[in-house]
Each structure stands twice: as structure tokens, then as C-alpha cells.
Amino acid sequence: MTLVGLSVRNxxxxxxxxxxxxxxxxxxxxxxxxxxxIEWAWASAADWAAKDRVVTRHKVTFVMExxxxxVEDVKNAPHIKTVTWANxxxxxxxxxxxxxxAALAVDAATYFTVYSEMSVPxxxxxxxxxxxxxxxxxxxxxxxxxxxVGDKIVLQSGIYPGDWTMNIxxxxxxxxxxxxRSTFLFHWDYVNDSLPQGRRDGVGWIVSxxxxxxRVADVGxxxxxxxxxxxxxxxxxxxxxxxxxxxxxxxxxLAAMDWISVILLLIVAxxxxxxxxxxxxERTSEYGVLRAIGFLPKHVAIWxxxxxxxxxxxxxxxxxxxAWPLINLGFGRFIEENMxxxxxxxxxxxxxxxxxxxxxxxxxxxxxxxxxxxxTKLKVVEAVRxxx
Amino acid sequence: VIPLRYNVxxxxxxxxxxxxxxxxxxxxxxxxxxxxxxTAGIKKTLGxxxxxxxxIVLRMGSDAELGSVIEESSVPLILAAPxxxxxxxxxPVAASEIVVVGAMEKLGANGVxxxxxxxxxxxxxxFRPEVHLVxxxxxxxxxxxxxxxxxxxxxxRGIELGQTFDIKKNRPVNVVGVFDADGSAYESEVWVDRxxxxxxxxxxxxxxxxxxxxxxxxxxxxxRAGVENDKxxxxxxxxxxxxxxxxxENAAMLFGVIGIVISVFFGIGAMIGAMITMYAAVANxxxxxxxxxxxxxxxxxxxxxxxxxxxxxxxxxxxxGAVASLAMALVHISIINxxxxxxxxxxxxxxxxxxxxxxxxxxxxxLVGGLLPAxxxxxxxxxxxxxx
Numbered sequence: 001m002t003l004v005g006l007s008v009r010n011x012x013x014x015x016x017x018x019x020x021x022x023x024x025x026x027x028x029x030x031x032x033x034x035x036x037x038i039e040w041a042w043a044s045a046a047d048w049a050a051k052d053r054v055v056t057r058h059k060v061t062f063v064m065e066x067x068x069x070x071v072e073d074v075k076n077a078p079h080i081k082t083v084t085w086a087n088x089x090x091x092x093x094x095x096x097x098x099x100x101x102a103a104l105a106v107d108a109a110t111y112f113t114v115y116s117e118m119s120v121p122x123x124x125x126x127x128x129x130x131x132x133x134x135x136x137x138x139x140x141x142x143x144x145x146x147x148x149v150g151d152k153i154v155l156q157s158g159i160y161p162g163d164w165t166m167n168i169x170x171x172x173x174x175x176x177x178x179x180x181r182s183t184f185l186f187h188w189d190y191v192n193d194s195l196p197q198g199r200r201d202g203v204g205w206i207v208s209x210x211x212x213x214x215r216v217a218d219v220g221x222x223x224x225x226x227x228x229x230x231x232x233x234x235x236x237x238x239x240x241x242x243x244x245x246x247x248x249x250x251x252x253x254l255a256a257m258d259w260i261s262v263i264l265l266l267i268v269a270x271x272x273x274x275x276x277x278x279x280x281x282e283r284t285s286e287y288g289v290l291r292a293i294g295f296l297p298k299h300v301a302i303w304x305x306x307x308x309x310x311x312x313x314x315x316x317x318x319x320x321x322x323a324w325p326l327i328n329l330g331f332g333r334f335i336e337e338n339m340x341x342x343x344x345x346x347x348x349x350x351x352x353x354x355x356x357x358x359x360x361x362x363x364x365x366x367x368x369x370x371x372x373x374x375x376t377k378l379k380v381v382e383a384v385r386x387x388x
Numbered sequence: 389v390i391p392l393r394y395n396v397x398x399x400x401x402x403x404x405x406x407x408x409x410x411x412x413x414x415x416x417x418x419x420x421x422x423x424x425x426x427t428a429g430i431k432k433t434l435g436x437x438x439x440x441x442x443x444i445v446l447r448m449g450s451d452a453e454l455g456s457v458i459e460e461s462s463v464p465l466i467l468a469a470p471x472x473x474x475x476x477x478x479x480p481v482a483a484s485e486i487v488v489v490g491a492m493e494k495l496g497a498n499g500v501x502x503x504x505x506x507x508x509x510x511x512x513x514x515f516r517p518e519v520h521l522v523x524x525x526x527x528x529x530x531x532x533x534x535x536x537x538x539x540x541x542x543x544x545r546g547i548e549l550g551q552t553f554d555i556k557k558n559r560p561v562n563v564v565g566v567f568d569a570d571g572s573a574y575e576s577e578v579w580v581d582r583x584x585x586x587x588x589x590x591x592x593x594x595x596x597x598x599x600x601x602x603x604x605x606x607x608x609x610x611x612r613a614g615v616e617n618d619k620x621x622x623x624x625x626x627x628x629x630x631x632x633x634x635x636x637e638n639a640a641m642l643f644g645v646i647g648i649v650i651s652v653f654f655g656i657g658a659m660i661g662a663m664i665t666m667y668a669a670v671a672n673x674x675x676x677x678x679x680x681x682x683x684x685x686x687x688x689x690x691x692x693x694x695x696x697x698x699x700x701x702x703x704x705x706x707x708x709g710a711v712a713s714l715a716m717a718l719v720h721i722s723i724i725n726x727x728x729x730x731x732x733x734x735x736x737x738x739x740x741x742x743x744x745x746x747x748x749x750x751x752x753x754x755l756v757g758g759l760l761p762a763x764x765x766x767x768x769x770x771x772x773x774x775x776x
Binding site for chain 2: 017023024025159228253264268270278370
């Protein structure tokens with residue numbers, strides 16, 4: 001029998017304990033993978049966000065409006081190709097009170113030129129442009145709410161009081177992963193014209209396309225400088241940073257997740273370490289016998305570390321097997337549909353699977369160092385005598 | 389009944405195993421109670437800001453002071469509504485204030501953050517007796533002197549006693565005092581003279597909110613009817629407690645749910661850890677158990693004894709985790725409050741209930757994890773066990 005063979009045999013000696021340990025590690029690895037996927041989905045959405053768009057908003061928050069004439073000023077600024085604007089409408093369908101979606105009042109003439117990765121059938125787009133009460137909705141939202149082209153619906157808003165009747169004129173589809181497929185878009189003019197005189201001509205934010213993607217930061221700084229001494233100072237950001245400001249609290253949660261991930265790894269180490277320590281203690285006299293017939297302390301250490309390593313990997317594999325279907329087929333879909341603004345693509349990545357497996361193997365090895373070290377230090381005579 | 393001392397000694401014999409199992413449970417309890425303490429901290433800070441006998445009046449449709457505008461000319465009409473308390477000189481007890489948010493530079497971290505600036509009248513301390521200065525002196529009415537909340541002090545450039553900061557570009561104010569406000573959200577605000585703030589932000593003759601003291605909490609309905617029935621005003625009245633509850637609802641729920649989900653997952657892992665330990669304990673102590681049974685201890689008392697041992701083990705972990713989480717009370721975290729779009733500093737707030745839940749959860753992990761092993765111990769046949 002080889003050294004490794006003995007290690008594997010030892011592993012199978014208490015099958016029930018192995019099963020329990022692997023199960024405990026699997027549950028924790030699963031939680032770890034969920035956290036990693038959340039962070040990964042958040043971070044990587046930035047890579048897909050358009051690189052040549054800059055968003056200008058009120059310096060304090062997008063809830064406060066900019067004067068409409070700022071749009072002209074942005075248009076005339078250097079390096080700007082096309083410009084559009086939008087307001088947060090905060091819409092709700094009174095028939096589906098609890099469904100949250102982003103409803104934006106946008107400039108019909110320019111919005112889809114700037115957001116060219118959202119595709120609308122040309123005929124529908126044309127109808128919409130001429131229908132003052134028309135709306136274009138994302139395919140995921142349309143399916144969820146059961147809306148079809150031609151439907152007449154009513155929206156309500158906490159910001160703009162009253163009932164807003166709209167016609168669904170078209171459904172957009174995504175040409176890139178970064179697109180939220182649950183947005184509701186309609187005419188800015190429709191809202192603006194219905195407002196009392198004093199509240200008119202405010203825009204939530206201005207989005208512009210820049211001629212060179214590398215210049216987004218410079219252009220943003222230039223725009224802010226332009227408005228610095230005007231009545232409303234602005235903040236211009238790349239698109240991703242702008243989206244983050246919608247979910248301001250999220251950064252605090254992300255920071256907490258890093259800490260929680262570390263705690264998760266500690267728990268894995270404790271569970272594995274405990275199992276291995278118990279196995280070693282029960283087999284102390286055996287190790288004594290093996291040492292007595294000529295095996296060296298390093299052999300004992302290899303058996304122990306190897307056993308722990310394999311247990312860790314088994315637990316890690318079970319965790320991945322648990323996480324893969326749940327994330328990719330279960331709540332990953334749910335998150336993409338309901339939180340598409342922030343997580344347009346929520347899937348378990350190969351890199352994270354590898355990370356989880358490597359970490360569980362490493363933790364397995366690390367957790368066994370103490371019992372292994374103690375086993376190598378044992379005096380043969382004492383070990384043989386030892387009763388578990 | 390088998391004496392508890394037997395269990396305590398059994399735990400003490402296997403120090404490494406006891407420590408790692410209890411350590412796993414301690415980590416779970418730590419995460420659980422820290423997340424509950426944070427939720428409680430959010431509720432406490434925002435809840436402490438609202439008093440049951442106070443009402444706040446905002447523009448119809450606004451759910452925060454930031455978006456609300458009230459004409460100064462409406463204020464006397466509000467104060468004339470039924471239910472408003474008057475002081476000994478017959479003046480209504482009320483505070484009409486203006487709130488803006490300024491973007492300011494963070495200290496010790498890169499970036500800007502939003503700070504609520506409240507323009508207050510001269511008699512603000514009279515209306516809010518819970519506010520008192522902890523350093524410096526009260527500001528001179530009608531000057532550019534400011535007082536700042538104790539929680540925001542030292543976090544933003546220039547917001548410190550004796551220093552100067554800009555409430556708008558090139559509009560500096562001097563910090564002459566620092567105030568405490570009973571742990572409420574006011575402690576994250578900056579207070580300046582109302583007239584100064586109106587001039588600076590071009591909001592002459594306007595208020596953001598009007599707060600009134602009611603003759604009793606029950607007087608609210610009459611007051612509300614008085615304010616809201618006058619449709620020309622376009623105002624709404626809220627109980628101050630309701631107003632702040634709405635603000636804390638989302639944040640508190642988010643952190644609460646995250647904490648619970650994580651502790652359940654972690655809890656399963658740690659529970660299996662306890663199960664592994666207890667199975668090993670039962671297996672190693674076959675002879676002891678057999679002897680106990682032979683001595684006349686019944687199967688149920690063996691069952692109870694092992695369950696007690698498991699609970700003892702987990703309570704040990706629970707105690708370590710709970711004590712460690714108490715140290716979090718020293719940590720302050722600032723997050724953007726969604727309703728006011730400005731930073732509010734929250735702390736972890738320990739309560740007896742939270743410690744109770746933490747210990748209960750620890751005991752449950754021990755009880756559930758120990759049940760199967762204890763059943764096996766109770767089912768041990770004395771004869772077989774003693775023979776080995």
C-alpha cells in the first residue's frame with residue numbers, strides 16, 4: 001500500500017464523519033460563492049458599461065434637477081457627439097403595487113441614439129416618436145407585467161402626482177449584457193407640459209456621447225468646470241459611477257461582505273481542523289505503531305495533511321455542485337429580472353469556482369498543520385501507549 | 389440525573405475540539421448579533437429623531453424635507469390649525485426650517501459626501517430641548533456662525549470647532565459649537581442661520597418643513613385635518629415618528645434580511661460542526677456511557693446529559709461571539725440615507741433582546757446538532773458498550 005493509499009483509506013474509515021464534514025464545508029462554500037458572485041457581478045458590470053458616455057447630474061443627487069438649458073451648453077462643449085436627457089419618474093403600476101421598475105421620462109428624439117445598445121424595431125420607434133403618450137418598455141418588464149404593444153396603461157408616481165395614461169408602443173431588446181431589460185421609457189415632454197409653470201424645464205440628468213472613449217474623465221471635469229459658478233453645480237461621471245449613486249447604500253454592504261467572506265473561511269477552517277484533530281487523536285496509537293516499524297515523522301505529516309486536503313476539496317466540490325444550479329438556474333435569473341439595473345448579468349463564474357476550490361484545499365491543508373505538527377512531535381513509546 | 393460536572397469535565401478534557409467547535413458557533417453568533425445591532429442602530433438613530441407629540445408638515449407628495457417647499461406665508465395658517473401647543477406667552481411651539489444638502493470633502497478618505505445643512509431659527513434649542521452644546525458656544529443669531537452635530541464632527545474637512553467650511557462655493561461659515569442630540573440623526577447635520585441659508589441658496593421666503601408640538605399625541609388627527617383640508621396650501625402633515633420610521637424602513641430591512649440569511653447559512657455549517665463533535669464524543673465514550681447505564685442511569689437521563697453537553701458547548705461559543713460583538717458598539721459607520729440623500733452616521737446598538745436572540749440561536753445550534761448523537765448515546769446497550 002502506498003502512502004497516499006493509506007491516507008485515502010483513513011479518509012473512508014469514518015464515512016459518516018466525512019459526509020458531515022463535507023456537508024458543513026459545502027454549505028459554507030455555497031454561501032461564500034453567493035457573496036463572491038454578488039461582488040463579481042457588481043464589479044464586472046462596470047466592464048460592460050459603455051465607455052464613451054458621460055452622465056452629468058446635480059452635484060448633490062440625481063433627485064434634484066438641472067435647468068433644461070444646460071443641455072444646450074453640454075451640446076456645445078468640446079468632444080461631445082450626441083446628447084440626451086432623462087428624469088427619474090418613480091413610476092408604479094397601481095395594479096401591481098409591489099413591482100419595482102425604473103420609469104424614466106426621456107427625450108424621444110435622441111434617447112435611443114445615445115443608448116444605441118437598446119434596440120427597438122424601427123417601425124415601433126417611429127410610432128413612439130410621434131405618440132406623445134407613448135412608451136417603450138424592456139422585454140423582461142413587458143413579460144413580467146403582461147404588457148403587449150398596443151396596450152393602454154396607467155402609471156402613478158410619488159414625484160409627479162396624478163394618473164399618467166400611456167400607450168405601449170414598442171418593446172426594446174438588449175444588444176449588450178449591460179442593459180437593464182426592465183426599464184420603462186416615455187416622453188419627457190408629456191410630463192413637462194403637464195407640470196405647473198414653476199416646476200417645468202427641469203432635467204434629472206444629461207447623458208452625452210464623447211468622440212474618444214479615453215476622454216470621458218477629462219470631458220466630465222470640463223463640464224463640471226463649465227457649470228461650477230452657475231446657479232446649479234454639477235457632477236459628471238462615467239456611466240457606471242452614476243448608476244452606483246442610485247444604490248448608495250450598496251457600498252457599505254459590499255464592504256461588509258468582504259468581512260463576512262473572511263469569517264466564512266474561518267468557519268471552514270475550524271470545521272476541517274476539528275474533524276482532522278479528532279481523527280488524529282483516535283489514531284494516535286496507530287501512528288505510534290507505524291513510527292515503530294520505521295516510518296518517519298514526515299510520513300505521518302503527509303498522511304494527515306493529505307487527508308485534510310482531500311476532505312477540503314470534497315467539501316468544496318459539493319459546495320460548487322450546490323451553488324451552480326441554484327445561482328445559474330434559480331435566483332440568478334430572479335436577480336437579473338428584478339435588479340437588472342445593478343446586476344444585468346448574475347452568474348457563477350469559472351474564476352469564482354476555481355477560487356472556492358483552491359481556497360477549500362488550502363484551508364484543508366492549513367487546518368491540518370497543527371494536528372500534523374503535534375503528531376510528528378509525539379514520542380513513539382507514548383503514542384503506542386496512548387488511549388484515545 | 390447525571391451531574392452537570394461530568395459534562396463540563398468532558399468538555400475540558402478535549403480542549404482543541406471544544407475550542408474549535410465553540411469557535412465556529414462564536415463566529416455565527418458574532419455575525420448574527422452584529423447585524424442585529426446595526427439594524428437596531430439605524431432604528432435608534434432615526435427613531436430617536438421622532439417624538440410622538442410632534443408633527444411635521446411637508447409639501448404634498450414629498451416624503452423628505454429635501455424635496456419639500458413651503459411658502460413662508462403658509463406658516464401662520466399651519467400654526468393656526470387645531471392641536472398646536474402654545475407656550476406661556478401664547479406663542480405656538482413650532483420650528484419652521486429650511487434644509488439643503490451640500491457636497492463636502494471627506495477627511496481621511498477620498499471623495500465627496502453629502503451633508504445635510506439645516507437653516508434654523510434663533511429659538512431652535514427652545515423647540516428641541518434634547519439638543520445641547522458639548523463644546524464651544526451658541527451661534528450669534530443672524531451671523532455666519534454654525535454649530536455642527538457631534539457625529540459628523542471631524543469627518544468632513546472644516547467641520548470641527550474653530551474651523552471654517554463652505555456651505556456653497558465661496559460662502560464660508562465658522563464653526564463655533566458642537567452639539568449632541570440624544571443620538572438622533574440631527575447629530576449628523578450642520579446647523580446655520582436660516583436667513584443666511586435662504587440667501588445663499590436663493591430660497592428667500594421659503595421653508596422646507598414646519599414642525600409643531602401638539603397639545604397631546606391624540607391631537608394629531610385634528611391638526612392633520614386642519615392642515616390638509618385647506619387644498620390651497622397643498623400640504624401634508626405626518627406624525628414625526630411615522631416620518632422617520634419611513635426613512636429607516638428600507639435600510640433596516642435590508643440589513644436585517646442580509647443578517648438573517650447569512651446567519652442561517654452559517655448556522656447550518658456550525659450546527660453540523662457541533663454534530664461532528666458530539667458524534668465523536670459519543671463514540672469515544674462508549675465505555676463510559678455503558679458504565680453509566682450499568683450504574684443505573686436511565687436512557688433518558690443519558691440523552692438529557694449529552695444534549696446538555698451540546699448546549700453547554702454552544703452556549704460557550706455563543707458567549708464568546710456575543711462578547712466580541714459588543715466590541716462593535718465602538719464602531720461608527722456612515723451611510724447615505726436614501727430619504728435625505730445625505731450621510732448619516734450609525735453605530736451598532738446592543739440591546740438585551742439581541743443578546744437574548746444570539747444566545748437562543750447558539751443554544752438551538754447545540755440542541756439540534758446534539759440531538760442525533762445524544763439519541764445514539766441513549767440507545768447504547770450497556771452490555772455491548774462495556775465489552776467494547
